[in-house]
Amino acid sequence: MTSVKKRKKFTPEFKRETVALITDQGYSIAKAAQAVGTTETNVRRWKVDLEAETGGDRLNNDERAELMRLRRENKELRLEKEIPKKGQRLLCERNEVKYRFIQDEQVYYPVTLLCRVMQVSTSAYYEWCGRSAEVIDSQTWQLCHRMKTLFAQSRESLGSRRLMALLRKEGFETGRYRVRQLMKKLGLAVKRKKRFVLTTDSKHKEPVADNVLNRDFAPVAANRVWTTDITYIWTLQGWVYLAVVVDLYSRRIVGWSIDRRMETALITRALMMAINLRKPAPGLLHHSDRGCQYASKDYRKLLEQHQMICSMSRKGNCWDNAPTERFFSSLKREWVTGNIYATREAAIEDVRAYVTYYNSCRPHSTLGDQTPIEFEYCA
Incomplete structure (x- = not known):
């Protein structure tokens, strides 16, 4: 009797992050598929589906294209005024300095808009990105994806040591130094501690017991x-x-x-x-x-x-x-x-x-x- 191979399921978040490799990082469909460990057909379909979601369902193709063009123009005009003034001083700098500025700000503004304001070509910027950035392998991409999930589950409280322990339990072969490096690259910063006020009211006349425990915090069995x-x-x-x-x-x-x-x-x-x-x-x-x-x-x-x-x-x-x-x-x-x-x-x-x-x-x-x-x- 032949066994039926189960079809692998992907979460919407997984699909969005995969498409982001293409739209935000400049990956090709083939490279993105290789990085996440899936087929080019899947990645291409996810990209088309996500693009269709932003276009509306009740408009025809011409109306949808015109609407998207107007929205894009209005957004670009608004964002041009919001780009930080610190970027203007870089107009006299060499292109590599401008490219680094664009790379830092692309999480807030479209790359095409940043390139136009900084007076560099989009193709030259992406070429520079391709030279300076390495394409991560499938295992590293999966590791980063799981790190972000566990970190979010802990409400941004997992440090590198405890995060490493959880990853090792799930079969990832990684050390604390690598986890710390990836956390820095992914922007996973632990929340700061906060001081809290003591609530104990010991000013009473009730009898108190001796300190029998005496800081022996290691009992030999449960319920002791x-x-x-x-x-x-x-x-x-x-x-x-x-x-x-x-x-x-x-x-x-x-x-x-x-x-x-x-x-x-x-x-x-x-x-x-x-x-x-x-x-x-x-x-x-x-x-x-x-x-x-x-x-x-x-x-x-x-x-x-x-x-x-x-x-x-x-x-x-x-x-x-x-x-x-x-x-x-x-x-x-x-x-x-x-x-x-x-x-x-x-x-x-x-x-x-x-x-x-x-x-x-x-x-x-x-x-x-x-x-x-x-x-x-x-x-």
């Missing part, structure tokens, strides 16, 4: 040590507060809760989620800061009910609960920074998405570049 803490997230409807429970063995988020009030009920829901999910044996070490919520009578009673040992950080010492603080730092730096949540519900959905990403997709250097779920199942 849990750490927990609270942070905040701003929305246009006001603050919301997030409580999480982390299993130190795998750094997995085993429980979390989010609410508009930072009360004992918030951390209780997070702990009960973890208990229902993991069903830990008696004797589990529960570590937190000295916040009034964790020192409250109701919460201490809940810990006693499930036979958990209570441990608390020293006053004003965030390093005693560093793994949980690290999760909050990653959440805000990688996911929340730059986002404006219109509602509290939007923030809750985004936190849920990050917890899923953190547990199942994000590699951890502490775990040998494995995700928390991978680490638990491979142990």
